[in-house]
Amino acid sequence: MSAVSLVVRNRDGGRINGDLKARIQKAVSDLDYRPNSFARSLVSQLPSSISVVVPSIRNPFFGEMLEGILQVIGTRFTIQLHVPSEDMDYGIDIVRAAQEDNIAGLILATPPQTTLDLFRQTCPTVILDAYTAMDVSRIELNVAAAGHQLGRHLVELGHRSVGYLDFLPDKATFSCRREALGKIVRQAGGALHNAPAPAEYLDIEQGEAAFSRSWALWEAAGVTAVVAADDILAYGIMKRAQEMGMAIPDRLSVASFNDIPFSALVSPALTTVDLRAHQLGLQAAHVLLDAIAQDVSSVCTVDPELRIRRSTAACWTGG
Numbered sequence: 001m002s003a004v005s006l007v008v009r010n011r012d013g014g015r016i017n018g019d020l021k022a023r024i025q026k027a028v029s030d031l032d033y034r035p036n037s038f039a040r041s042l043v044s045q046l047p048s049s050i051s052v053v054v055p056s057i058r059n060p061f062f063g064e065m066l067e068g069i070l071q072v073i074g075t076r077f078t079i080q081l082h083v084p085s086e087d088m089d090y091g092i093d094i095v096r097a098a099q100e101d102n103i104a105g106l107i108l109a110t111p112p113q114t115t116l117d118l119f120r121q122t123c124p125t126v127i128l129d130a131y132t133a134m135d136v137s138r139i140e141l142n143v144a145a146a147g148h149q150l151g152r153h154l155v156e157l158g159h160r161s162v163g164y165l166d167f168l169p170d171k172a173t174f175s176c177r178r179e180a181l182g183k184i185v186r187q188a189g190g191a192l193h194n195a196p197a198p199a200e201y202l203d204i205e206q207g208e209a210a211f212s213r214s215w216a217l218w219e220a221a222g223v224t225a226v227v228a229a230d231d232i233l234a235y236g237i238m239k240r241a242q243e244m245g246m247a248i249p250d251r252l253s254v255a256s257f258n259d260i261p262f263s264a265l266v267s268p269a270l271t272t273v274d275l276r277a278h279q280l281g282l283q284a285a286h287v288l289l290d291a292i293a294q295d296v297s298s299v300c301t302v303d304p305e306l307r308i309r310r311s312t313a314a315c316w317t318g319g
Helices: 002-008 018-031 037-044 060-073 092-100 113-118 143-156 172-187 204-220 231-243 277-294
Strands: 049-053 078-082 103-109 125-128 137-141 161-165 191-194 225-228 253-258 271-274 299-302 305-307
Touching: 049 060, 049 092, 060 078, 060 103, 060 277, 078 092, 092 103, 092 113, 103 277, 125 277, 137 277, 143 172, 143 225, 143 253, 143 271, 143 305, 161 172, 161 204, 172 191, 204 225, 204 231, 225 231, 231 253, 277 299
Parallel strands: 049 078, 049 103, 103 125, 125 137, 137 299, 161 191, 161 225, 225 253, 253 271
Antiparallel strands: 271 305
């Protein structure tokens, strides 16, 4: 059996004679044998899976992030995905459920601060896009740079009165990008006008409804550009604005954050900041594998990149 194991795992290193190796490989092919990582973990008593906790599977951002994780993890571990049952952020109960599994490591994607405050590390862990003072690996997303980049772009186009639509919950990642953008606009002598109420959750219809509620106040404030905290909300804003007879970007510029794949395909194509979800996943997986192998923690930063498209243009001057 040891010879079979060495050949199947490609670790024979010349220790198995050619005839026996060929017969083993033929038997493996004829039987369509596949190694069972769970069974192997029972024998070795080593965990064979990694848990990943995300707030939503409806947001394409997390799908791209998971692709990055899977690209690095490959077949070394299986991935156990934990998502809240309702379209709301996850609490400590979901994290603890993930920790109860026999796992080699844990990835927490954008956890709420209330969850982090209760979190206790039980295995190698990587936290994405959230700050904690704990000695735990983190992949930080430079959301302040994202806000600065988009703010400078709008200011250079002449916009000084900018509307902003956020959504719940108001995590640090969202407040930081909003404040960074607002700082740039204010430094240029302008103002950032928050929507009277944020979207209740991430949804195109929520973007439409929030724009309808906000436009009267924004119009009175002379708003010429609207920024959404996420591309999905921006789709709703553009849809509703166009239904109300506004030309985008001639009358109203619209921009956002994330650069999910559809943003280059909507009409007009959406100006947005690429938050590098795939790169975030790649980095998280590499850091977690290092933590599992060497029991070390590290902090990495992923920088965003502005994607200028046709939904933003020079400031509307009336007429």
